[in-house]
Amino acid sequence: MASHECVQLVPIFNDLATNQLDTIESIVRHHHYPAGSTIFSASDALDTLMIVASGQVKVYQLAANGREQLLYLLQTGDIDGEAALFENQQRTSFGEALVPTEVCSIRREDFQNLMRQYPSISINVLNxxxxxxxQLERQTTRATTESVEARLANYLIETAAALKTDTFKLPLKKKDLATFLGTTPESISRKLALFEQQALITQKPGKIIQINDADQLLLTE
Amino acid sequence: MASHECVQLVPIFNDLATNQLDTIESIVRHHHYPAGSTIFSASDALDTLMIVASGQVKVYQLAANGREQLLYLLQTGDIDGEAALFENQQRTSFGEALVPTEVCSIRREDFQNLMRQYPSISINVLNxxxxxxxQLERQTTRATTESVEARLANYLIETAAALKTDTFKLPLKKKDLATFLGTTPESISRKLALFEQQALITQKPGKIIQINDADQLLLTE
DNA sequence: CGCGACTTTGAATAGCCTCAAGACATGTGG
DNA sequence: CCACATGTCTTGAGGCTATTCAAAGTCGCG
Known part of the structure; x- marks a missing residue:
């Protein structure tokens, strides 16, 4: 793995010079997680900042009834653990590598020193x-006020927008997509079939989705 | 209104000395909002930090279908607007005074200066x-994975815990409570009646709720 | 190529929402 | 201080969406 690999990727270190990045890189630890492995669990101590160098991490919580809610899908350059960089806390969520994943971590104490040294970091973290x-506020609002159909339509539109293409591969298994949207794999299958029947999308093998009529899709209620 | 009224209330200014609080108080603006009035709307410029000095503010979003989602209930000492203290953004939610409410505000620029001057503030804001x-992560998880019954039960338990008493008055109209829990006023009525029938709670006139069996209530699925 | 995991489809059910009407409370003006 | 008006809450009936359970089909990995 190249030096700087993690540190360069992360927007919170954007404003720093190369030699400063070197300093940071020297206090970072590198980890590798195979697909399917657990990176952290609820009730773990939360005392490091985590940076995804490559791969994909699903962050989820478990409800009292055992059902799973996917909160975030972390990609290259995303960070997690900032929630308690200054307070002792426990994790409340689980992190699982969906594909082989490289992670860098910075201990809380080291990160606090960095922030004192480079104030721009704290401003970036605040952003x-x-x-x-x-994002979470929007997700909460949608989850509780809109139908499964509308939520799925929205997700497709947003994913296409993020990838800047009308044709893309779903980045998640239907099972995970279901917990993200707060529904079930069966319902997703049915709604996608419905969209296809309405000619709003086309489905191709390999979880490929092509959006044919984004405008109409957005009107889904 | 006494000087310091706002500034003293807010945890983010906790670590500052009295004369520093004076400085801050001098750059704060005071506002009064009658019950039912709008404090801010979605698409408003988001360029001030808002502190609730007294009263109660409901913060909500509107979904595409017009339905309302209550995100936060701000009480004395709570702040809002931190989400974009360093970036130009627009508001995405509405703020409405539920009772006569006193609010103080600090302009973004002034707050940025404060943070440069007193680094402890930024750490407090991060916390x-x-x-x-x-809190939002938990709310999202509950909203999408648990039943209305479980969500309401949880809300009652948490409210009782926050107020440190088994008997309390619901701080919201059923309509607002409904949008907070992602349901309807009718469903809340029915579920409360059900809990009472099971002797888990007792309802008294004036939206007073008495919790009789918190343990059993928590087991609601 | 075969196995296990994921996905689709179907049928039945359950939970919640909608709509509507009546009861209650709250606060206002006479 | 009472009577009334308005908004809020409760209760009922009905319908609909989405879930659950089950089984067959498909994909992809070793």
Missing amino acids: VFGKRLS | VFGKRLS
């Missing part, structure tokens, strides 16, 4: 927090 | 963010 909060 | 994120 990351802010975006995540806004 | 506030972290807690709000954790």
Whole structure:
């Protein structure tokens, strides 16, 4: 793995010079997780900041009844663990590598020192927090006020927008997509079939989705 | 209104000395909102930090289908607007005073200066963010994985815990409570009647709820 | 190529929402 | 201080969406 691999990837270190990145890189630890392995669990101590260098991590919670809720899908450059960088807390969620994944971590104490040294970092972290909060607020609103159909339509539109293409491969298994959207794999199958029947999308083998009529899809209630 | 009224209330200014609080108080603006009035709307510019000095503010979003989702209930000492203290953004939610409410505000620019001057503030803000994120994550998980019955039971338990008493008055109209829990006023009525029938709670006139069996209530699925 | 995991499809059910009407409370003006 | 008006809450009946359970079909990995 190249030096800088993690540190360069992360927006929160954006404003720093190369030699400063070197400093940070030297206090970072590298980890590898095979597909399907657990990276952290609820009730683990939360005392490191985690950076995804490559791969894909699903972050989820378990409800009292055992059902799973997918909260975030972390990709290259995403971070997690910022929630308690200054307070002793326990994790409340689980992290699982969906594919082989490289992770770098910084201990809480080291990160606090970094923030004292480079104030721009704390401002960047605040911005990351802010975006995540806004995103979660929207997700909560949708989950509780809109139908499964509307939520799925929205997800397809947003995924296409993020990837800047009309044709893309679903980045998740239907099972995981279901827990993300707060529904079941069966319902997703049915709704996708419905969209296809309405000619709004085309499904191709390999979880490939092609969006034919984004405007109409957005009108789904 | 006394000086310091707002500034003293807010945990993010906890670590500052009295004369520093004076400085901050001098750059704060005071506002009064009658019950039922709108404090801010979605698409408003988000360029001030808001502190609730007294009263109660409901913060909600509107979904595409017009349905309302209550995200937060701000009480004395709570803040809002931190989400975009460093980036130009628009609001995505609405704020409405439920009772006569006093609010103080600090302009983004002034707050940025404060943070540069007193680094402890940014650390406190990060902690506030972290807690709000954790809370929203739990709320999202519950909203999408648990039944209306379980969500209501949980809400009652948590409210009782927060107020440190078994008997309390519901702080919201059923309509607002419904949008908070992602359900309808009718369903809340029915579930409360069910809990009472099971002797888990007792309802008294004036939205007073008495919890008789918290343990059993928590087991509601 | 075969096995296990994922996905699709079907039928039945359950939980929740909608709509509507009546009861209650709350606060206002006379 | 009472009477009334308005908004809020409760209760009932009906319908619909989404879940559950089960079984067959498909994909992809070793």
